[in-house]
Structure formats: structure tokens, C-alpha cells
Amino acid sequence: MTLPYLLGIDTGGTYTDAVLYSETQGILAKAKALTTRHDLAIGISEALGKVIETSGVSVEAIGLVSLSTTLATNALVEGQGGRAGLVMIGFGPDDLKRDGLADALGSDPVIYLSGGHDVHGTETPLDLSPLEQALPELSRTVSSFAVAGYFAVRNPAHENRVRDFIRDHCCLPVTCSHELSSKLGGPRRALTTLLNARLVSMIDRLVGACEDFLTRRGIDAPLMVVRGDGALISATEARLRPIETILSGPAASLVGARHLTGLADAVVSDIGGTTTDVAILEGGRPRLDADGAVVGGYRTMVEAVAMRTYGLGGDSEVRIDDRSMNARIDLGPRRLVPLSLAATLHGRPVIDILERQLRAAHMGRHDGRLAVRTGVPDHLAAGLAAQETALFARIGSEPVALDQLMTATSQLATLDRLVARGLVHICGITPSDAMHVLGRQGQWEREAAELGLRLAMRRKNGAGQPIAASPEDLAGRIIDRLTRQSAEVILSAVLPEAGLADVDPARSLLIDHALRREAGIVRFSLSLDRPLVGLGASAPVYYPAIGDMLSVACEVPADADVANAVGAVVGRVRATVTVFVTSPEDGVFILSGAGDGRRFTDEEKAFDAARERASAGALEHARQNGSVDAVLALVEEIDAPEIDGSRKLVEARFIATASGRPRLAHGE
Template sequence: MADHLLLGIDTGGTYTDAVLFSEASGVVAKAKALTTRHDLVVGIAGAVEAVLDQAKAPVSAISLVSLSTTLATNALVEGQGGRAGLVMIGFGPEDLKRDGLGEALGNDPVLFLPGGHNVHGHETPLDMAALDAALPDLAQSISSFAVAGYFAVRNPAHEQRVRDRIREVSHLPVTCSHELSSKLGGPRRALTTLLNARLVSMIDRLIGACEGYLDRRGIHVPMMVVRGDGALISAAEASLRPIETILSGPAASLVGARHLTGMDDAVVSDIGGTTTDVAILDKGRPRLDAEGAVVGGYRTMVEAVAMRTYGLGGDSEVRINDRGLTARLDLGPRRFLPLSLASTLHGDVVRTALERQLRASHVGRYDGRFAVRTGLPDNLASGLQSQEQALYDRITGVPLPLDQLLASTLQKATLDRLVGRGLVHISAITPSDAMHVLGRQDQWDREAARLGLELAARAKDGSGRPIADSAERLARMIVDRLTRQSCDAIMGACLAEDGVGAIDPAESLPVDRALLRRPGIVQFRIHLDRPLIGLGASAPVYYPAIANMLDTEQAIPFDADVANAIGAVVGQVRASATVFVTVPEEGIFIVGGSGESVRLLAEEEAFSLARERAIGAALHAAHLSGADEPAVTLAELIEAPEIEGQRKLVEARFTATATGRPRIAIDQ
């Protein structure tokens, strides 16, 4: 095949997607494999082998591999990661109280060293005696280091000296704060650096495993990873700065949406198995979170898409509140294993149990629910309490009906803790099962889905009537509920972007009247000012009704099911560098950032050096990130107010941005 093929991979909560993409003809082949959380490479290999087989393409045709992943995001949300040592230069213990730094640090060790710089880059002498004394023991108890210096973005010299000493003695990975952000705000920069250090070994394992698989398959080409702002970064740089890959998957979906639809302005909603992600496309670019991405409750200094994530997806738990006169359904936020999928994976065991429960004359509390191990390694189950261990030992890799597992309410709470640890999946009815019953999805076992919904429909509401008269009726109720909750999520994200986030669409009577088109003397209408792009494997079955309820144009691209993987290969490499010019005293100009501080006597000479340094640093970073022939733009912000008729320079900021497509392998 003469055309060079690009291989895009996306690891999601339920599926790992792969696409082979040609810049000349678009998607050549696409495939999905179930994500194997205990060993992500198994799912990746399954998806990649499927697209290679489908395309009948030799591996020699592949010239680039690009990966988007939710691994870093999930790790921070779940509080996972390696143990890191934090070295703070020029800060004191009181700084741990700011920006959640102390809370994030937990029991990990921290060292305070005298040193650092001021706003103009002038230093306080660095004293590494405490570091030298602690390093031999520290190196035995942690997996990486984070180094944050006072005003290091203006002069990184002390961070670099401490980094070099740590590497010399410990040979462990070290992250410096100036490598992650050029923004002021020491404690938040230290927090970002700490989180990055914790992720290094995890992302390193993922990238190493992917590279190992590609190497075994003879695919020796550049490998890229999607950053949280949608730009691409080389795998080597992602290993050094894994924090930049938080929100990688959602960012890739936005890039994919733009490419697939050609739309510059749109609301993008991506429904997966676990979550719905909503973001805004403006003038062809994703809106970024100006304050930095919030992940796991911590606001970082990482530029990432302004993405709002809701616990609502095709595999969401269906919660039935049957205490009122009419039953009420709510979906999520927990993810369940759909009965139709569990039956496909495990044969007749699921159907047999559902049929047994249907034959019973009474409705059982745990009807239609099963427990099954997730497949995580045994070492991740360490530290269980005795009752947790006893219950966990009874659960295997084959779904076990809860009516045979649980004997008391206390055991139900114990099971919930095992689910919370990620050790056990609950299998029960989900929107995916409802879609199978209605014939709108067909990839899994429809009969198991129908049996599960028949069981659930037997539950009685407050008036003593079954909540639905058939599996089909309950399926329509579930899908209607997903439509409404999706509208609430999309509306909530758009209202927040408009600055009126105080309005909760789920609680607002006017919003309810508008969405349901209720008649009245006063008519309420809701309409989005831009189209709704629906993404995800199930987008074609869910989003037409959602767009109709929101009274907006819909756009569901043909390859909506693999938009993330497409976004992973069509994105651009983008790198920025900022250099500052400050005036500590009349006639003295300090150039700082992207290197040592320089003192000059002429403003224009300082500006010229700052421009040159910013452009050079951006180009260097873009090349390190894998860009081929990047182009540079320069933005200048000069604060020079007129005071008593005299122009007075306060600060000048020069930001260069280098952008280009990633290098590809011309010949293997």
C-alpha cells in the first residue's frame, strides 16, 4: 500500500478502539476490543490486530502510532500512583496549606531547602545540605521526585541543580516545576509537579508496554500521545510529563469531532459506557479551562479542554425508586456490567439464573443482579478486612447471583466497598440492555437483556402496580430517562460556559417546561446557538432524540464510534514558551524564563532577546515533542501604563507557539 497509514488507539472505560487512517482517504479500518483493565496491552493488541486484519495491510504501511488514554485521569481520580518525594526550594511548611498541596502530599515525604529566586530572577543562595543528608534513605522508599523552586519560572537554575544532584545519587525520575508550567503560583505549580511525579511510573509502564507490543509486531515508527489540550506529544516526552495526558481521551474526541464534521462551532457530547463528556468547540479549537484542569479534586496548572464529565453512559446503573405512586428512574453515576454483555462473556450461567428468578412467584430484592471479579491482580486486593476478604473469596471470575451471595444488609455494604476498590463488578440492567430489548443495539445477548428487564418490570410502585407492563415498556422508560438526563448534562455544561451555572436544568421548572414543550399562556423555549455533535459507539441510537429535545441541529459523523482514535492521529504537535522582561529599577531590564536570567540596559535589546529566546524555546520543545517543520507564532503582552505623562514599563511577556504535524516514518 503506497499510502502511509496512521494507527490511532484510544483506551476507554469499556472499549479500546483502534483505527487505521489515511490522510488521503480517511478511515481505512476500525475495530474495538474490550478494555482489559488488569493489563491494558491485551485490549490494545486485540483492537490493533483486528484493524490490521480488516485492512489486509502490512505493518510496513504504518508510519505513525498515536495513543489517547484515560489512565492518568483515572489514576488521579482514584487516588492511585507511586510514592513521590517533594523538594521545595525557598518555600516553608506554611505553603503546604495553599492550593490543597498538603492534602495531596498525604504521607509522602517533603524537604524544604533554602534558596529560590525573586520575580526578577535574582537568587537567594541554595543550600543542599538537607537534601544530601536525606537522599540515601529517601531513594529507598519512593519511586520518583518532584522539585519546585520559588519563582523557578523566572530562573530555573536552582531546580536544575537539585534535579542533577538527585539523579546523580538516586538514579530516580525527577520532575521540575518549570518544565510543566510558566505560570506564577508556587504551591499550585508544586502540586502539579507532585502529581506528575506520581504518574511517571504508571504512564511509563503503559507506554513501555505499547512500545514493546509494537516492537514485537515489527512496527518501528514514531509514537505520539494526546495531551489534555488536544495537541500531540512524543511518547518520550509524555513519559517525562504524564500529567499533561490528563483528559487526553476527551481532548482526542474533540479533535476527532472537528475533523469528522468540519464544524468550527459546536457542542460536542461523547457518550461512552461510563460517562458523558461535554465540551465546546469555538472557531475550530476546543475551549480550554483557563484556570487549569481539575482532576481528582485538585486544580492543576495543566492546560486542558474545558470538559464537563457526567456519570451517565450506556452501562450506567438503572436506579428504580418505587416508593412513590408512580415509579421514578434515575441513571448512574455507577457503571454496571450490562446483563447482555455478561451473558455474552460467560455463557448460559447468566440466563439460567435470570430464568430461575423469573419462575419464582415473588419479587426478590436482588433479582437480576450478579457479582463478578474485575480481574485485577491479587496484590491490589491487599489490606482487605476479614469480612471483605471472606466475601471476595466467594466471588470468582464467573458472575454469581446476588441472591446466592448475600445473606444480610451488612454484606451488601461490604460488597459495595469491594466495588469501590475496583475489585468487583456488579452486573445488572443498563441502558445498553434496554437498547438490545428495543432492537436498536445487537452486539450482545438480547435474550439476557429481555429477561433482566422482565424481572425489573415486576417491581411494584407505591400504588401496588408493576412499574411497567412489559420489558419493552421498561426499556422505553429507561431510554427516555437517558435522553432527559443527557439533555440536563449538555444544558448544564452550556449554561456554565455562559456564566449562568447556578441554573440546574434537572431542578429548574422553566427548563422542564421548555424541554417537554408543555403548553401554557407563557411558552418556554430552549435552543442551542450551534449544532450538537454526538460521539460514541451508541451516538446514532441516543443523540437524535437528545438533539430534538434541545431543539438543535444534530451531527453524528459516520465514524462517531472511533472519534477519539481518529483525534489521536489527526492532531497537531503544539509547544509554547514564555519569556518575561521585568524592570527592577529605572534603566535595568531583566530577561527571564526559558533559561538563565540576563540583565540588559536597553529596552529594545531586552525585547529582541526575549523574542528570540521564546521562539527558540518553542521550536526546541516542538521538535522534542515530535513535530516536523513546525511554524511559529508570537504573542506579545506589554504592560506599560502612562504615569504623569511618562511611559513606564512594568512587565512584558512574549509567548511563542510552535505548531506542526508529527514526524512520520517514511520507510521502515
């Protein structure tokens, strides 16, 4: 019997990629389309339509569809997402000071409720009255809720009651912290839950766009999503727990890099439009970050690849500091819509704006900058302040020049807030524009890129001289800066593995001498102990120079542009469930996790029950995620020291992991 074909999708910040893959023939077809953030279905339909038509494969022969995405990662890196209401049970305002929770919360509302449990699951009475009073107003100004209870991983009853109360009184999505992690550490679990709540609408729209396309084309196959550790989960699971998809794209790229290169040991660097993601392959598997993924400066409780994500990509903002004798160029971390892309999408009006600014006798502060709505649904604009609403109303679906939009300096901060909410894009010069001016990329409108660089050239350095002699000169300096910053972020990712976490490559004089190959009596050099794999659509134009700067062999596989989509279809389902046993007093053993708490008077019976619950839970979770042949592994960690000559159980952890292939339609 012929094995079904596998359809892989990767939705990034700039492009949506698709591949049609056969386990016996490899990649049959691949295609790209611009990611249409205002309506993800457009870009997804275009990419998938192209790949199906190019391959000539019948849709009835497609047995699995798998999706990876960088949208959640990009949103956290750029500080974007919906407005969420945080409900804290048993916590107080001082708890916001831990684990960056206050910074992550920003201006989003928080409600404190009395309640929660202790480490053994014993409750403090829950008081819902503050939530009852606040909910009518909150339900109109937030797009989702996050609920975090004290020791909810030991007893989730209060989180469940709050979730049910909110669902009974409004129709907004609710995320509970115990659903995302079984680890202790309430504030960090609350942070993870808050970020999850902000991502719900984004991932829901993405999954919905994929499902709509599959339905329209008559593709009756399971839809899977790549999790941050490279495993596959069902689309239903991804909708409930979108935080699991942070680092989904990077995780898929690692799986894809291994598959495309055959390398078991490598440093993998994936450059996209918004971010550069760096991770390590060791023994053919991605290294995982047991302490939780760090994205956008926040350490979450999501187990994911040990990936370092940096706000550096082809669409990174070009920032020019002209106060020094030689103007300094820096890139990122914010993504802009490249002027060349803006002109491709919106046509002549973009060129007209740039030409008008170039004709002006004097340089304007906002030259080369435009604003345009992202086109996301109107309800995501809920909760805007009056000045934000007024500015947002003046921005439409066609780009408007900032020099005409901004009437006061204070409005810059207002505009930044609209960008952070994902409501507005800023258009400006980026490395992608520089590449168009240099003739190394040509998919977008070169004229707009050159006009943008000519506007930037009007700036003077500290010596009163133009910062560049020509658009090509400035473009070359921007790309040189991208090469250098890329080398620095790769080193930032790998130095901690060598015990040098305190070394900042951007500030180290020795690293600066080594990267510049500074001549002198003492010559410094550095390299990596394994190959560098460059991934991403622009990897062939960027990574040879980066590998040369790092004095390392650099491999850019032939299908580097769709490595994420390849990784999406060659992954496996994996589910892990952890169950705990503690002893609050002699002869009493409390089982908690993955269900209601149970009390035992016999330790071995408690352990047997924990093994059974963890194993059954992992197998069931894997089955719900579409696995057909899950294999179980059980790890036991028992902390029971000798105290005054007698054994004392502190905590026993039973960790069951079930993994297997996803179910294929029309196949096995």
C-alpha cells in the same frame, strides 16, 4: 511517491478503536475491540490486528501511528489512580486548603520541606532531612512522587534537587511541577503534579502496550499521542507528562468531528462508556480553556480544549431511589461493568449468580451486583490498609456476588476504596443493559441484562408498588433518563457561553418545562444556535432523541464510532514555551523560565535574550516531538505601567509557539 498510511488508535474505558487512514483516500478500514484494562496490550493488539488485516495494507507502508485515550480522563473522573507521595517545598499545611488540593490528596502522604524561591528566583535554603527520614517507608507504599516548590517556575533548582535525591534512593517515577506548567499558583500547580504522578503507571502501560504491538508486527513508524488541546506529542513526552493526555480522547474527537462533518461551528457531544464530553467548535477550531482543564471536579493547569466532562455514559451506574411515590432513576457518575458484558467475558457463572438471586423469596440489598479484580499489576495495590487487603484477597479474577462477599455494612466503604484505586470493578445494570433488553444493542449477552433488570423490578416504590411493569418498561425508563441527563449536561456545558453559568439545568423549572414541552397558557422552548454533533459508538441509538429534546439539528457522522481515532491521525505537533522578565529593582532585570535564571542590567538585552530562549525552546520542543516543518509564532505581553510619571516593568512574558506536521516514516 505514495504517501505513507496513518494508523490511529483510541483507547477508551470500554472499547479500543483503530483506523487506517490515507490523506488521499480517507478511512480505509476501522475496527473495535474491548479495552482490556488488566492488560491493555490484548485489546490494542486485537483492534490493530483487525484493521491491518481488513485493509490489506502492508505494515511497511505505515508511516505514523497516533494514539488518543480517555483512560486518564476516566481515572480522574472516577477518582482513580496510583498512590502518590507529594513533596511540598516552601509550602505549609494551610496551602492544602487551596484549589481543592486537600480533597485531591485524600489519604496519600505529604512531606513538607523548608526551601523554595521568591518571584525573582531568590532562594530560601532547602532542608532535605524530613524527606531523608520518610523516604524508606514511602518508597514501599507509593507508586510515584510529585514535587512542588514555591515559585519553582521562576527557579526550579530545589525541585530538581529533590527529584534527583528521590531517584538516587529509589526507582519510582518523579514529576516536578515546573515540568508541567509555567504559570504561577503553587497549590494548583501542586494539584496538577499530584494528578500527573497518579497517572504515570497507567499511561506508561498504555504506551508500552502500543510499542510492543508495533515491534511485534514490524511497524517502524513514530508513535504520537494526542494532547488535551488536540496537538500531538511524542510517546516519550506522554510518558513523562501523562497529565497532558487528560481530555486527549475528547480533543481528538473534536478534531475528528471537524474532519468528518466539515462543520466549522457546532456543539460536539461524545458519549462513551464512562463519560459524556461536550465542547464547542468555533471557526473550525476547538475552543481552549485558558484557565486550565477541569476534570473530576479539579481545575488543573493543563491547557486543553474547553471541554466539560460528565460521569454519564452507556456504562453508567443505574441508581434507583425507591423512597418517593414514583421511583426516581439517576445515572452515574461511576462506571460499572454492564451485566451483559460481564456475562460475555466470564460466561455462565454470571448468569448463575443472577438466577440464584432471582429465585430467592426476598429481595437482597446487593442483588444484581458483582465484584471482580481489574487485573492490574500487583504493585499497584501497595499501601492498602489491613481491611482493604483482607477484602481484596476475597475477590478474584472471576466475578463474586456482593451478597456473598459482604459480611458487614462497613465493608461497602472498603470496597469503594478498592474501586477508587482501580483494583476492583463493580458489575451491575447500566444503560447498555437496558439497550440490550430493548433490542437496540446486541453485542453482549442479553440474558444477563434481562435478569439484572428483573432483579431491579422487585423493588417497590413509596406506594408499595413494583417500580416497573416489565424489564422493557424499566429499560425504557432508564433510556429516557439517559436522554434527559444528556440534554442537561449539554446545556450545562453551553449555558456559561451565554452568560448563564449560574443556571443549573437539572434544577431549573423553566428548563424542565421547555425540555418536557409542558402544555399550558405559557409555553417555553429552547434550542442551540448551531448543530449538535453526536459522537461515540452508541451515538446513533442515543442522539436522535437527545437532539429532538433540545430542538436542534443533530448530525451523527457515518464514522462517529471512530471519530477519536480519526482525530488522532489528522492532528499536528504544537509546542509552547514561555519565558519571563521581571525587575526586582531599578536597573536590574531577571530572566526566568525554560532554563536557569539570568541577570541583566539592560532591559532590551534581557528582552532579546528572552525572545531567543523562548523561540529556540519552542522549536526544539517541537522537533523532539517529531515535527519536521515547525513554524514559529511569538507573542509578547509586557506589563509596564506608568507609576509617578515613570515606567515600571512588572513582568514581561514572551510566549513562543512552534507547530508543524509530525514526521512520517518512509515518506517526506
